[in-house]
Amino acid sequence: MGILHSIRNWILTSLFLASTGVIYAKVFFPQSPEYIGAVFALFCGMPLLAFERRIILPRLNVWMHRLPTPAFILSALVVDFLLMSVGYAMAGSLLKLLGLVQASWEDLTVLKVDVYIYAVAVTAVVIFVSRVRELLGRDVxxxxxxxxxxxxxxxxxxxxxxxxxxxxxxxxxxxxxxxxxxxxxxxxxxxxxxxxxxxxxxxxxxxxxxxxxxxxxxxxxxxxxxxxxxxxxxxxxxxxxxxxxxxxxxxxxxxxxxxxxxxxxxxxxxxxxxxxxxxxxxxxxxxxxxxxxxxxxxxxxxxxxxxxxxxxxxxxxxxxxxxxxxxxxxxxxxxxxxxxxxxxxxxxxx
CATH class of the missing domain: 3.30.70.1230 (Nucleotide cyclase, GGDEF domain)
Incomplete structure (x- = not known):
């Protein structure tokens, strides 16, 4: 029962992240297929959520949370950028290899500053809501x-x-x-x-x-x-x-x-x-x-x-x-x- 509940939460979170990618694509790349934005959003956002929940790199996460607040914020920005860069490169490579996009390898694998800022903002909202939900409890x-x-x-x-x-x-x-x-x-x-x-x-x-x-x-x-x-x-x-x-x-x-x-x-x-x-x-x-x-x-x-x-x-x-x-x-x-x-x-x- 607990596993099913967890799976449901991850599915809902994935759908939300994908929808933010679709919105980004519609605003900035209206001529591109909507699913491209969804793929990039999932590959950029899910590693951050997995890190936040200590599914990946749990020891690094614990160490960071023991740092003073300024050092924690700085280290979080660095780690977020690295994780998103890896996810962005993976998404771009996958789309390129499948022949779904025609852009250059550099455009598809190097994380752009505006994409990073947008992804950080979206993920921060998801993490904030998740933290408040955990603090108060699901029902409350x-x-x-x-x-x-x-x-x-x-x-x-x-x-x-x-x-x-x-x-x-x-x-x-x-x-x-x-x-x-x-x-x-x-x-x-x-x-x-x-x-x-x-x-x-x-x-x-x-x-x-x-x-x-x-x-x-x-x-x-x-x-x-x-x-x-x-x-x-x-x-x-x-x-x-x-x-x-x-x-x-x-x-x-x-x-x-x-x-x-x-x-x-x-x-x-x-x-x-x-x-x-x-x-x-x-x-x-x-x-x-x-x-x-x-x-x-x-x-x-x-x-x-x-x-x-x-x-x-x-x-x-x-x-x-x-x-x-x-x-x-x-x-x-x-x-x-x-x-x-x-x-x-x-x-x-x-």
Whole structure:
């Protein structure tokens, strides 16, 4: 699912880049076939986007982002020019070899200043929109763009509260800077499983992350449950890397609940999509029960009834529990996989 989503994004981006090439060709070379501009735009723009997303030359990208801002801007202009020059030369050579254009090799393979400026401007827009979308999250970005929650809307959503265990002790041992690096790495590890299961990271509060889905999307194919265990499995799969980098493998606690809430766009200078209602508070209280009940993943009975759990997930009924701030008790279920249950038991004994 995550691969299909990524492919769709690349296709849409490619179509946008191609269209800018067509526009450029229509304005400056109206007698030339439109597809020539599209080919040049794709070959010039896609290497820049691939570099920005660290698909190519990832180490250079990381090194550049550590530079002071003036040095970063200068190095980015140089790298962008080199990447576009290579792409431009490849596009021109391809068109020349196929006999689709009659211009000289020099005109077709040497990047012109005006083409460079136009390509940088177009790519900058694509990267800017992509960065804002990543910063806000896909759902929030689209909601703010369309004004969907300008007026409060009542809807049903699923919430996942996922908390890092032992962050205070880690901070006492390693200091605040190392702890922040550790937290950033943990939150970063959540991003791909959340995208893969169509969720959205709503907020980070201390050492906890809040992830949400519209109810229909969250319960479909048990996306919300699969997301939790994908995060846990990915962390376990990279245990050696975590141990080498931070001296420990992150331990997480997670709680899932869903129901009716009110969603609204709030703020003046800084806008945010906010969720109001008992479901949000109940999820937070349920997450705190993980420690009391000594379980890693909890789900409310209300939400569990609305989805079909994957076959690999073991359900453990824990009965009703009083939840602070809620008049009625809450049915609580612990979720495990067989392998993870054995692993957690071994860790608790050690």
């Amino acid at each position: 970005f689209l909601s703010l763009l369309t004004g969907r929650y300008r007026n409060p809307v009542q809807e049903e959503r699923v919430f996942l509260f996922i908390d890092l265990v032992g962050s205070t002790a880690f901070a006492e041992e390693h200091g605040d800077l190392k702890t922040q690096e550790f937290l950033g790495a943990v939150f970063g590890a959540m991003a791909e499983p959340v995208r893969r299961h169509y969720g959205a990271i709503d907020d980070y509060i201390g050492d906890a992350a809040i992830i949400t889905w519209p109810l229909k999307r969250g319960v479909k194919n048990a996306n919300c449950v699969r997301c939790v265990f994908s995060i846990l499995d990915d962390i376990e799969a990279n245990a050696e890397t975590w141990l080498k980098s931070y001296g420990r493998v992150p331990r997480l606690r997670a709680a899932l609940h869903g129901g009716s809430i009110v969603t609204a766009e709030i703020g003046v200078d800084h806008h945010k999509i906010a969720y109001f209602g008992d479901s949000v508070n109940t999820t937070a209280r349920l997450e705190s029960l993980c420690k009391t009940l000594e379980r890693q993943v909890l789900i409310s009975s209300d939400l569990a009834r609305r989805l079909e759990l994957p076959e690999a997930i073991i359900k453990e009924e824990l009965g009703d529990h009083a939840v602070r701030g809620r008049d009625q008790s809450l049915g609580v279920i612990a979720l495990h996989t067989q392998d993870r249950q054995v692993l957690m038991t071994a860790r608790n004994r050690s």
